[in-house]
Amino acid sequence: MDTAPDFDRLRQPQWTPFDAPSLVGKSLRFVSGDPQGNRFRLRYFRDEKNDLVALAWFGEETEGPPGHAHGGSMAAVLDEVLGLAAWAAGYPIVVGNLNVHFRRLLPLKLVARVETEIVSVKGRKVLVRGRLCDDAGNLYAEADCLCITILPG
Template identity: 35%
Template sequence: MLHICSRLLGGGAVLCLRTSRSHTGPAPVRWFSVGRPSHGPQDYSLPNATWSRNTRDLYDKYEELSKTGGWRRIKSYNSSVHHMSDQPPVGDRVTRLFTRNIDQDGLGFEYCMFYNVAEKRMVCIFQPGPYLEGPPGYTHGGCIATMLDSTLGAIAVYVYGHVMTANLNINYRNPIPLGCTVLVDGHLEKLDGRKVFTRGQIRSYDDRTVHTEATGLFITLNCPDEGGSAD
């Protein structure tokens, strides 16, 4: 039996889970969360008390790499308009970014993205919460597709500006347990006029397991005069 309890000091978030190993698969996970009070726009890309040790270790790794200028953390708010601009939303909004629609930490999409301009590469540290369940104990395939679409689409946005998804082709290799840490790793393949081709995969935090592979095609909404190819 494993019991984990994480608390944000100062009246913040509390997350507890209880699980046990079983020869038939993971046991049901019990999660309890209390949302932390909000003081202005929240940058969801920053660590919170529900992040596991593995999630925090990956975050620290890329934060350290960002000090050299090769990588930079992408600030993330609950507004899609400002999601990729590093700017917090202004005023009250009715709409919300799909992956940021749960106020309580740890229950849904816990993730943080880092972008490498020179490599045209985006990595997303992702920890799926209990509200993303599909098969008992595992992450729903649609939620996995959402994170691939978000990560590969973010690459297209940084390279070309506003885009829409035209095609997302996914091969599911190994299921992703709820609460584990995975790395969504994507890069630009080529540009062809208004078409932006990307490729990526989801790996376990230690790179030992490939969970998912995908390719994405995005269409630019404001086409520049010329396209190009990724280096």
């Protein structure tokens, strides 16, 4: 990789760094497993509402359409971040359903923002909504994630 992603430039001053992957241990190897690699790089924060926010860099190894991230790579990032949003809110979950709505091609080597919101909790079902966008307001994808809480032992 020729230059490191500039996470500090895009971090909002009111965001607090948050070690979201530590909530689930080493099971996050596909997306967050190689923080210096050429596929993905993510940094997690809590925003002023205490919701989980991630800055995600899409490297050359995520390429689908020439010069742009593959839709599967965008879905993988949304899967991890929205699932971790539920964990960060106190709900140990697995993802039951992820619906991704792609809005535009995402350029490679872009640091995008994933915003999350816990929409509802009904019994064991936790609905999380997310947006993958950039600091200029471009929307690349939106997702709804139905999470199911894990039953104790």
